[in-house]
Amino acid sequence: MAITTEMIKQLRELTQAGVLDCKRALEQNDGDFEKATEFLKQKGLASAAKKADRVAVDGRIEAYVHPGDKLAALVEINCETDFVARTEAFTTFCHDVAMQVAATAPRWVSRDDVPAAELAELKAEFAQQAVDENKPANLVERIVEGRLTKFYGETCLLEQPYIKDDTKTIQQLLTEAIARLGENIKIARFARFQISS
Amino acid sequence: MAITTEMIKQLRELTQAGVLDCKRALEQNDGDFEKATEFLKQKGLASAAKKADRVAVDGRIEAYVHPGDKLAALVEINCETDFVARTEAFTTFCHDVAMQVAATAPRWVSRDDVPAAELAELKAEFAQQAVDENKPANLVERIVEGRLTKFYGETCLLEQPYIKDDTKTIQQLLTEAIARLGENIKIARFARFQISS
Numbered sequence: 001m002a003i004t005t006e007m008i009k010q011l012r013e014l015t016q017a018g019v020l021d022c023k024r025a026l027e028q029n030d031g032d033f034e035k036a037t038e039f040l041k042q043k044g045l046a047s048a049a050k051k052a053d054r055v056a057v058d059g060r061i062e063a064y065v066h067p068g069d070k071l072a073a074l075v076e077i078n079c080e081t082d083f084v085a086r087t088e089a090f091t092t093f094c095h096d097v098a099m100q101v102a103a104t105a106p107r108w109v110s111r112d113d114v115p116a117a118e119l120a121e122l123k124a125e126f127a128q129q130a131v132d133e134n135k136p137a138n139l140v141e142r143i144v145e146g147r148l149t150k151f152y153g154e155t156c157l158l159e160q161p162y163i164k165d166d167t168k169t170i171q172q173l174l175t176e177a178i179a180r181l182g183e184n185i186k187i188a189r190f191a192r193f194q195i196s197s
Numbered sequence: 198m199a200i201t202t203e204m205i206k207q208l209r210e211l212t213q214a215g216v217l218d219c220k221r222a223l224e225q226n227d228g229d230f231e232k233a234t235e236f237l238k239q240k241g242l243a244s245a246a247k248k249a250d251r252v253a254v255d256g257r258i259e260a261y262v263h264p265g266d267k268l269a270a271l272v273e274i275n276c277e278t279d280f281v282a283r284t285e286a287f288t289t290f291c292h293d294v295a296m297q298v299a300a301t302a303p304r305w306v307s308r309d310d311v312p313a314a315e316l317a318e319l320k321a322e323f324a325q326q327a328v329d330e331n332k333p334a335n336l337v338e339r340i341v342e343g344r345l346t347k348f349y350g351e352t353c354l355l356e357q358p359y360i361k362d363d364t365k366t367i368q369q370l371l372t373e374a375i376a377r378l379g380e381n382i383k384i385a386r387f388a389r390f391q392i393s394s
Contacts, residue, residue: 057392057393058392059267059392060266060267060392061262061266061267061268061269061390061391061392062262062266062269063260063262063269063271065258065259065260069257069258069259069282070256070257070258071258072258072259072260072271073271074260074269074270074271074388074390075390076390076392078392085266188390189390191271191388191390193258193271193272193273193385193386193388194258195254195255195256195257195258195273195275196254
């Protein structure tokens with residue numbers, strides 16, 4: 001089977017591997033995209049696929065203490081190597097996330113962390129609200145989805161608008177950091193304490 | 198009823214109120230200690246009783262980040278006023294507690310925070326161990342108590358030996374801080390994150 005430039009281009013977009021690696025992967029797998037992707041992955045060249053698989057075991061613990069010492073946040077952010085953990089870009093990212101947590105008091109890192117019971121209760125509540133507001137029955141589901149999205153945007157760190165630039169979310173800030181630093185990065189957990197007086 | 202110097206002295210020891218206040222409290226309550234104590238308490242003069250009752254609503258959030266940024270602890274320590282929260286003695290106490298948490302990884306603040314289910318399991322385990330070791334049946338209870346005390350001393354912050362001076366526990370350090378600063382002080386909670394690589 002002839003390997004065309006278009007095929008190589010498509011495989012590159014899929015895997016972010018180099019031109020020659022993609023060409024070879026396609027040639028050795030008779031132009032089969034799935035096999036070629038798997039081939040690249042196993043060779044450690046399909047960096048996009050690889051990044052999501054790679055274990056982020058290094059990283060930084062970052063503290064942000066708000067002036068006055070009545071409010072502070074602690075975050076654990078993982079990357080893959082101590083080398084990246086020590087870069088200024090990573091340190092800045094960690095600092096920004098810690099400050100975000102202090103300022104906005106999220107309850108979870110991602111929407112996947114919301115307990116199932118709480119989510120079920122919330123959905124029932126939003127549905128009841130829509131009914132009470134005399135919304136058409138065929139729109140209730142969409143209204144519930146909309147209110148859930150708003151809830152996630154307020155309570156889940158990754159979906160919050162970034163306090164220093166609300167045109168992007170923390171997830172986007174994270175994606176940018178991954179792109180810039182070339183390692184898998186994960187916001188593992190956070191704590192936030194505040195003196196309530 | 199005649200109020201003797203000895204009675205006043207005893208009431209003072211009990212309540213830490215002033216001589217004249219104690220004299221008056223005894224006179225107005227016919228020398229009845231309980232009533233006199235209650236009288237002082239209500240007047241806000243029985244400082245010892247008062248301290249335990251008073252709500253510690255101010256305080257500091259203190260972060261300790263270990264050099265290398267792979268390990269950190271956050272603690273909330275409450276006192277009664279912002280004035281005390283800003284003193285060097287209080288700040289130093291908070292710093293020492295945060296460093297203790299980072300160094301020793303306690304699981305709870307006090308033994309009261311150990312979940313009942315885990316405690317029951319632990320007791321059963323220690324009892325079984327004692328039986329397996331062929332300890333006399335009449336000693337098992339005492340052996341279990343001894344092992345529990347050891348467990349508390351390792352896992353409960355207040356019962357841990359202080360890392361900078363292991364002749365005292367964190368509870369003793371706390372009691373000293375209360376005595377020095379004259380306010381109720383409470384270690385409310387802590388978080389500790391560590392990069393495990």
